[in-house]
Amino acid sequence: MSQKKVSIKDIAQQAGVSTALVSYVLNGKEKESRVGQEIALKIRQIARELNYQPSYLAKSLRSGKTQTIGLIIADISNPFFANIARIVEDEAKKIGYTVIIGSSDETADKSRDLIDVFLNRQVDGFIIVSAEASDEQIYYLKDKNVSFVLLDRHFPEIPTDFVSLNNYKAALDAGLHLLENGYKHIGLIAYKSGLFHMKERIRGYRKALEQHNVTFRPEWLIEVGFDTIEQEVKAGINAMLASDAPIDALIFATYRLAISGLKYINELGLKVPDDLAIVSFGQAEAFDLYYCPITYLQQPMDDLGKMAVSVLANKLKHPQEPQKQVLMEAQLIARDSSRRKVPKS
Amino acid sequence: MSQKKVSIKDIAQQAGVSTALVSYVLNGKEKESRVGQEIALKIRQIARELNYQPSYLAKSLRSGKTQTIGLIIADISNPFFANIARIVEDEAKKIGYTVIIGSSDETADKSRDLIDVFLNRQVDGFIIVSAEASDEQIYYLKDKNVSFVLLDRHFPEIPTDFVSLNNYKAALDAGLHLLENGYKHIGLIAYKSGLFHMKERIRGYRKALEQHNVTFRPEWLIEVGFDTIEQEVKAGINAMLASDAPIDALIFATYRLAISGLKYINELGLKVPDDLAIVSFGQAEAFDLYYCPITYLQQPMDDLGKMAVSVLANKLKHPQEPQKQVLMEAQLIARDSSRRKVPKS
DNA sequence: TTGTTTTATTTAAACGATTAAGCTTACATT
DNA sequence: AATGTAAGCTTAATCGTTTAAATAAAACAA
Numbered sequence A, B: 001m002s003q004k005k006v007s008i009k010d011i012a013q014q015a016g017v018s019t020a021l022v023s024y025v026l027n028g029k030e031k032e033s034r035v036g037q038e039i040a041l042k043i044r045q046i047a048r049e050l051n052y053q054p055s056y057l058a059k060s061l062r063s064g065k066t067q068t069i070g071l072i073i074a075d076i077s078n079p080f081f082a083n084i085a086r087i088v089e090d091e092a093k094k095i096g097y098t099v100i101i102g103s104s105d106e107t108a109d110k111s112r113d114l115i116d117v118f119l120n121r122q123v124d125g126f127i128i129v130s131a132e133a134s135d136e137q138i139y140y141l142k143d144k145n146v147s148f149v150l151l152d153r154h155f156p157e158i159p160t161d162f163v164s165l166n167n168y169k170a171a172l173d174a175g176l177h178l179l180e181n182g183y184k185h186i187g188l189i190a191y192k193s194g195l196f197h198m199k200e201r202i203r204g205y206r207k208a209l210e211q212h213n214v215t216f217r218p219e220w221l222i223e224v225g226f227d228t229i230e231q232e233v234k235a236g237i238n239a240m241l242a243s244d245a246p247i248d249a250l251i252f253a254t255y256r257l258a259i260s261g262l263k264y265i266n267e268l269g270l271k272v273p274d275d276l277a278i279v280s281f282g283q284a285e286a287f288d289l290y291y292c293p294i295t296y297l298q299q300p301m302d303d304l305g306k307m308a309v310s311v312l313a314n315k316l317k318h319p320q321e322p323q324k325q326v327l328m329e330a331q332l333i334a335r336d337s338s339r340r341k342v343p344k345s
Numbered sequence C: 001t002t003g004t005t006t007t008a009t010t011t012a013a014a015c016g017a018t019t020a021a022g023c024t025t026a027c028a029t030t
Numbered sequence D: 001a002a003t004g005t006a007a008g009c010t011t012a013a014t015c016g017t018t019t020a021a022a023t024a025a026a027a028c029a030a
Helices: A008-015 A019-026 A037-049 A056-063 A079-094 A108-120 A135-144 A167-180 A196-211 A226-242 A255-268 A285-289 A301-317 B008-015 B019-026 B037-049 B056-063 B079-094 B108-120 B135-144 B167-180 B196-211 B226-242 B255-268 B285-289 B301-317
Strands: A068-073 A098-103 A125-128 A147-151 A162-165 A186-191 A221-224 A249-252 A277-281 A295-298 A325-328 A331-333 B068-073 B098-103 B125-128 B147-152 B162-165 B186-191 B221-224 B249-252 B277-281 B295-298 B325-328 B331-333
Touching (some): A056 B056, A068 A079, A079 A098, A079 A301, A098 A108, A098 B079, A098 B098, A108 A125, A108 A135, A162 A301, A167 A196, A167 A277, A167 A331, A196 A221, A226 A255, A255 A285, A255 B285, A285 B255, A285 B285, B008 B037, B098 B108, B108 B125, B108 B135, B125 B301, B135 B147, B147 B301, B162 B301, B167 B186, B167 B196, B167 B295, B167 B331, B186 B196, B186 B226, B186 B255, B221 B226, B249 B255
Parallel strands (some): A068 A098, A162 A325, A186 A221, A186 A249, A249 A277, B068 B125, B125 B147, B162 B325, B186 B249, B249 B277, B277 B295
Antiparallel strands (some): A295 A331
């Protein structure tokens, strides 16, 4: 960078005053600090002429605030989170915050690393999409008295601010939708996870069956590990189909599971929805492109992102206010993959 | 944040020395600055005990370096760029840099905004995926003597460092692949763009036709505007099919165009590849999921991202070294959507 | 005139680090 | 004894801001 930055000092020199005056004027404190009218005007003028840009570094060092938010998401290669990231970024910029993003890749270790790096960078607060087994980190942050908001996933046993989805209700809706359309043997493929949002999805699914007096079969529920999706999804679908009560409908608890599952369903030559109805969480271009458009639970990404920023911003301004816990509703977008069941001839 | 940060001063106090010594020791300059053995040990010990974390802000203010890279990408909601972002972030972290990401959403205005915000944040350098008509910004940066590397897109008339794809070669390969598999009437859907990478793709496509002595038809080449993809793609495909020489194969110049085009091809009830063979740039889960897996040009995202970071890092260390201009090759992944043409019976 | 306010401005410390330069000792050399 | 020099520290300036406190000058009151 060639042109050495112009500082408050340069302006002061030009105007023939002290740096203090310049600071007062440029921060709009001329009234409180009783700065003269014409000198204020002159300072503003010179600042404009020199194209003065205040140093965030110096400001931050002094104030202890960096106007920076650390966003830790579980997986940036997942379009859902990528979009959330973009929304958070836009929203934060509107209120004068810069966002630094990190992807934990669903591991607690990386997540902890990121938290440390970001704390070192003196972020003012965090928005976090928690990874598996990262609850200890939440305690850590609470302990340090750092402001944060959990997004999309939260820990019911830890009192925190959060913005998340009513996953129970969403899964319940998905199940009821299928049942009402005539499907009785409904499977669910979920992640093997201790995270609450996943458990809630399972709970909702089971509640739907219960409400329609369908007896749950253990082989209908498959929980797969993060790093063995491919194999376990295949094995799971096989088991569901080989059951005494083979499934006629399948719910995927996440977008990624759906992609994996649909690939395999294609391989098997099964026709959606005649052989197997489908509903999935999340949304993806892939769902539109599929020969039979996939019914999905639309998560209000925009609202989730915006709300998270707003809750955090508020928390930063008023640290003592009570915690905000927001649950949003997903919307079921019904399409061909779950259309009313036609009895096989 | 409750526990007030521990500073170099606290350590100095505990050790009963001046802050200078602490700084020397903690920066490994004990030799040059002739610090006593045991006092050095003691300082290190105390630093560890107090869990000292240096303040980036103070360091940066002093040094003028923030160890931060600004990454400006054209569109974070595009999985290709989202992945690039992730790779850049990981790679940068390895060498001690933090990345702040901004999405220009393919507009020069937002891109300029981001550059200003990031400059204000004193990023050490930029990695930029340029938006349309943003060449003036590149001059601006050059003028300011800011270090940057262009990624994926560059301006041939402006001498800069860049890491990009051999788009000409990639498109040529795509065309030749189709021609060699028996397709003669090949269309291309591209963006209406002044950007070089897009022009190169078109040039490569036309070169392929030329090499096989296929006379190019104007209606085979459709260039659509960013914000009218849907309609123009439809109209374009219609025109290509209604031609005197209707197309039997279609190349999409980007992933997003492919998604849009394939949806419409589905609507039309055309069968891939029997009615229409397909090759697309970019890669997407959607391509795998399609009933007929789509042939695509695999961009070496990993290498692109890593190389960009490495070129920038080098530039930051040795600003005077000659510019690095890297062109990488895409790999054609042949799948069913472009399999050898079977003459219609 | 003297004292009290009010107004306008400057001084200087602080944020947390880095680093050139200066200051003591101790010891070796002449 | 005088001088040189190396070792081991400390001092203080600096990066660019903010802001409490001090100061100076002007305005007003008694």
